[in-house]
Structures are given as C-alpha cells and as structure tokens.
C-alpha cells in the first residue's frame with residue numbers, strides 16, 4: 001500500500017469544543033502520523049480560496065462563514081493510504097449518515113458543523129498541503 005500524505009482540518013466547531021486531542025487520538029489510533037500541525041484562524045477570503053471548488057454551491061457562504069468564525073487546527077497526516085484511510089475514519093459528510101465510531105458521527109452536530117475536513121484525492125492533498133504548509137514545516 002502506498003505511503004501518502006493528506007491534509008486534515010479540525011474545524012472551528014471542534015476547536016471551540018476543545019476536541020483537538022480526542023480527534024488526534026482517533027487519527028493516531030488508526031495508524032496515521034501527524035507530521036505537521038498548526039492552529040490558525042482563516043480570514044473569510046482565505047476560507048473562500050480554500051473552498052473555491054464549492055463557490056457555486058448553495059452552502060458556500062455558510063461554509064466560509066463557519067470556517068473563518070474561530071480557529072482551526074490544520075495538519076498533515078502521513079501513512080499507508082492516508083487519503084482514503086482518513087476519509088474512512090472521518091465518516092460521511094453528514095454526521096447523521098456516518099458510521100458509528102467515525103469522527104463525524106461521534107462529534108459532529110450537522111452537515112455544516114461536521115468537525116473535520118480531509119482531502120479527497122492524492123492530487124488535492126498535494127494542493128491543500130501546499131495551501132497551508134511550506135516544505136520546511138513538514139518533517140517526515
């Protein structure tokens with residue numbers, strides 16, 4: 001299985017609830033390694049740039065409003081099949097549809113307040129990691 005990197009974001013709803021450590025434990029227990037991590041607050045325009053692909057969606061404004069409402073924790077995860085492994089332990093976009101034991105099912109409030117972001121392909125992982133991290137900050 002390929003060793004990959006993926007971008008994870010612990011979203012404002014989870015950071016406000018002080019869930020960073022509990023979420024990190026889920027990631028590590030699943031065999032993913034947090035090889036870079038920082039806490040920051042996105043501006044509205046940075047959130048819009050990050051979620052550019054969703055610009056035409058009805059939920060775009062609410063999404064960007066939420067993502068810039070409080071700090072986030074952005075992380076690079078590394079491990080075997082890290083992209084799909086992270087998506088698996090995150091669970092479905094809507095916590096109500098996510099499997100029991102997934103991060104979104106266990107900590108999410110709604111499709112909007114769904115605790116975490118994870119890259120959806122290795123190609124997007126590369127782009128998203130570069131959005132937040134310089135090469136110097138990623139220690140393998």
Ligand code: IDP
Pocket residue numbers: 054059063092093111112113114116117118120
């Ligand atoms: P993903 O986060 O599971 O990859 P995407 O379809 O990429 O899901 O959507 C990005 C984010 O936009 C979701 O995590 C969620 O916070 C929000 N979102 C997606 N669909 C809806 C919706 O129908 N209503 C409100 N927010 C949504």
Ligand code: MG
Pocket residue numbers: 118120
């Ligand atoms: Mg997505």
